[in-house]
Structure formats: C-alpha cells, structure tokens
Amino acid sequence: MKYDKLGRSDISISRLCMGTMTFGSYNIKEEGFAIMDYAFEHGINFFDSAEMYPTPPNKNTAHLTNKIIGEWMKQRKNRNKIVIADKIAGRSIPRNSVGWLRPTGEDTRLNKEQINFAIDNSLKNLGTEYIDLYQLHWPDRLGNFFYGLEYKHKEDESISIEETLGALEENIKKGKIRHIGISNETAWGASQFIKIAEKNNWTKILTIQNPYSLVNRSFEVGLAEICIREKVGLLAYSPLAGGVLSGKYLDGKMPAKSRMSISKERYPRYWTLNTEPAVKSYIAIAKKYGLDCCQMALKFCEIQQFMSAVIIGATNLEQLKNNIQSINLELTNEIIEDINKVQLIYSNPCV
Numbered sequence: 517m518k519y520d521k522l523g524r525s526d527i528s529i530s531r532l533c534m535g536t537m538t539f540g541s542y543n544i545k546e547e548g549f550a551i552m553d554y555a556f557e558h559g560i561n562f563f564d565s566a567e568m569y570p571t572p573p574n575k576n577t578a579h580l581t582n583k584i585i586g587e588w589m590k591q592r593k594n595r596n597k598i599v600i601a602d603k604i605a606g607r608s609i610p611r612n613s614v615g616w617l618r619p620t621g622e623d624t625r626l627n628k629e630q631i632n633f634a635i636d637n638s639l640k641n642l643g644t645e646y647i648d649l650y651q652l653h654w655p656d657r658l659g660n661f662f663y664g665l666e667y668k669h670k671e672d673e674s675i676s677i678e679e680t681l682g683a684l685e686e687n688i689k690k691g692k693i694r695h696i697g698i699s700n701e702t703a704w705g706a707s708q709f710i711k712i713a714e715k716n717n718w719t720k721i722l723t724i725q726n727p728y729s730l731v732n733r734s735f736e737v738g739l740a741e742i743c744i745r746e747k748v749g750l751l752a753y754s755p756l757a758g759g760v761l762s763g764k765y766l767d768g769k770m771p772a773k774s775r776m777s778i779s780k781e782r783y784p785r786y787w788t789l790n791t792e793p794a795v796k797s798y799i800a801i802a803k804k805y806g807l808d809c810c811q812m813a814l815k816f817c818e819i820q821q822f823m824s825a826v827i828i829g830a831t832n833l834e835q836l837k838n839n840i841q842s843i844n845l846e847l848t849n850e851i852i853e854d855i856n857k858v859q860l861i862y863s864n865p866c867v
Contacts, residue, residue: 517559518843522599522824523722523749525695527648529599531818532843533562533751535829540580541570542775542831548584549591551836556594558840564725564751564827566603566653567638568614572779575616579641586643599648601751603699603725604634606654606661607674626656627675628683635692650693651725654700656680661700663785665734665867677708678716685718697723697751703738710746721748723824728752730761730798730813731791731866733859740822749824755817756829756839757866760786762810763799767792775831785866794862801854807845814842816855 518531534555539548552563569581582602589595605614608623615623617634624630638647654661657674687693698709698721706724713720724743728735728750735750743750756762758775765786770777780787802809817826830836 517840520749520824522562522649522695523697524720524747525722527599527695529562529825530560531823531825532560532814532840533564533601533825533827534560535753535827536563536565536581536585537569537571538775538829538831539570539584540577541572541574542773542778543570545584545587547832548581549588550833551830552585552588553592554833554836555840556592556598560840561597562599562601562825564601564603564753565642566605566651567634567641568603568605568617568653572782573614578614578617579637582638582641586641590643595644600642600644601649601651601697601723601725602638602642602647603651603653604631604638606652606700607656607658609658625675626652626680628679628686631680631683632687635687639692646691647693649695649697649723650684650687651697651699651723652680652701655698655705657705659702661702663867665864667702677705677712681709681712681716681718685716688719695719695722697721697725699725699751701726701739703742706739706742706746706748710742710748720746723749723751725751725753725827727754728817728820728823729755729757729866730816730855730859731757731794731862732785732864734864734867735822740820743822750820750822751825751827752817752823753827755814755826756810757795758783758786760791760866761795761798761813763795766795788865790862790865794858794865797858797862798855801851801858804854805848805851807851808838808841810838811842811845812847812851814839815845815847816852818842819847
C-alpha cells in the first residue's frame with residue numbers, strides 16, 4: 517500500500533480509502549467486518565463514513581454504518597491505527613429530506629446546534645473520543661451539488677459559512693474532531709471556506725470529497741487549481757462511477773443485487789446518452805494494454821496531483837481484492853494519452 521499525508525496535516529493515510537456506505541444495507545454486519553478486516557490487513561488505514569449511512573438513506577437504518585465501524589474497532593482494538601472520516605448531513609431539501617437524523621425531526625442544517633449534536637452522536641456511535649476528519653456532506657446553501665454542471669442562482673437564507681466554521685472550530689478546540697473537510701462543494705464554496713478561516717485565524721479545510729472518475733473529470737476545471745495551490749486534497753468518491761466502469765451494466769444488463777438494480781433512480785448521472793460509448797471505449801483501452809478496467813480507472817484517479825485518497829467501495833471481497841490491486845499498477849504515457857483522447861470525444865458524460 518502507498519501512503520501520503522492527509523492534506524497539510526501530519527496524519528499518514530493510505531492512498532486508497534475504504535468507503536463503508538453499504539454496511540448496514542447491502543452488507544450485513546458480518547460482511548462489513550470481513551471487508552474491513554481484509555482492507556486493514558492489506559494496508560488500508562483510512563475509513564470514510566457519514567451519519568446518514570448506510571445508503572440508500574433511511575430513517576430505520578441511519579447511523580448503522582458508524583455503529584458497525586465502532587463495534588469493529590472495539591473488537592479489533594485498533595482505533596489508534598485507524599483514521600476515521602465522518603460527515604454531517606447538509607441542508608435538507610424537499611425531495612431529499614433527512615430530518616429524521618435529528619431528534620426533533622427538523623430539517624438538517626449546518627448551524628451550531630446541529631453540528632454539536634451530530635458530532636456527539638457520531639462519537640457515541642463510533643465508540644471513539646475523537647474523529648480524525650469531520651466533513652460537511654453537502655452545503656447548507658441551495659444549489660445543484662450532486663449532478664450537472666449548470667449553476668442556477670437561488671437566493672435563500674442559508675446558514676453562513678462563518679457560523680458553520682465557528683462551530684467546527686469550537687469542537688476542534690474541545691478535541692472532539694481533529695481536522696475538517698467539505699464535500700460536494702463548488703470552487704466558489706471551497707474558496708470561501710479558505711478565505712473565512714484565514715480571516716478568523718481558524719482551522720482551514722484539509723480535504724474536499726467530490727466525485728472524480730474517468731467519466732466525470734469536472735473537478736479538473738476550477739477546483740483542481742484551488743486545491744493544489746491551497747494544499748486541499750481531493751478524496752475522490754465514485755471513482756468507478758457506481759460500478760458503471762466495470763462494464764457490468766452495458767447493453768442493458770442489470771445484475772441481481774447490484775447497487776443499481778436496487779436504486780438506479782438515485783443515480784441519473786450514470787445513465788446519460790454518452791455513458792455507454794465512453795465506458796466501452798475505456799474498456800477497449802484496458803484490453804489493449806492487458807489491464808483490468810476497474811484497476812485502470814482507480815489508478816488514473818490515484819495519480820492525479822490534487823488527489824489525497826481514492827475512496828473505494830465493495831460489497832464483497834472479490835471486488836475489494838481487485839480494487840486494492842490497482843495500487844500496484846503503472847500507467848504509461850501511452851495509456852494516459854489514450855484515456856485523454858476518449859475524454860475529448862465523450863467529455864464528462866456522468867457529471
């Protein structure tokens with residue numbers, strides 16, 4: 517396994533991060549334990565979770581992922597060897613309300629009261645005294661943060677970034693969280709978090725967790741420069757585009773018990789006009805060079821200058837073993853040139 521520093525911190529993290537959002541839904545506890553055991557035994561020390569996991573989000577399963585991780589760390593007695601990243605839900609919106617995460621049932625917001633509650637609740641569920649990296653799952657202001665490139669301005673009374681950062685700073689001083697990050701953010705949002713932290717002499721964000729894959733390289737426009745210059749590392753989620761880059765959904769296939777067979781409607785970004793021709797092109801490149809397409813896709817993400825870690829997901833050990841092997845892959849200039857040619861023809865079909 518390869519390791520790097522978490523942003524500007526002195527925390528050493530594996531370049532592959534174990535995503536856990538299926539623990540408690542697609543995977544029962546015992547399967548989650550087996551996946552974490554294998555990941556840890558093969559050098560992964562970085563685990564990403566969120567208060568609303570597992571997915572798909574449901575009030576009956578909320579917090580289960582954190583509880584499974586907490587029980588695993590307790591049984592394995594390895595908390596001091598694990599870097600935990602957790603996330604607080606952003607603002608509830610009518611079509612995606614997660615108000616059931618709060619005792620009162622109120623819409624989730626990134627204000628001081630809810631941040632304090634969410635952190636304490638995650639600490640309890642994880643069975644730990646501190647969280648290494650605490651992230652804002654998505655912004656409080658209204659916007660198009662999960663799919664599409666278009667910005668449509670909406671005036672609204674959002675919680676100020678200053679209030680959010682102030683609440684996080686208090687929890688850092690209390691030792692409940694060590695570092696902070698953002699997720700599903702824009703270039704403007706990232707720059708504001710940096711600017712306001714500097715103005716108040718507060719802790720600056722270390723990471724941003726956004727989608728990045730062969731079929732969604734939109735991060736390279738705007739956000740990449742900000743993150744490189746400000747030393748904010750990307751934690752890439754969906755590096756295999758929800759499994760689309762494996763080719764298992766090509767030509768109308770829908771494998772039983774796959775994530776898309778259960779919740780395809782939640783991921784419209786992966787079913788656009790150019791998704792299938794792009795995926796077929798990348799699979800052809802992998803075959804040309806005798807590579808596994810999933811491993812090629814993960815390695816392409818990992819070698820980017822702005823990358824801190826690539827978040828891999830797996831619902832079974834076979835998938836996990838294949839994904840971890842990507843760390844040892846080498847991509848030649850010729851392979852990267854071929855990949856970039858496809859990007860020019862089918863630019864970001866899954867944004």
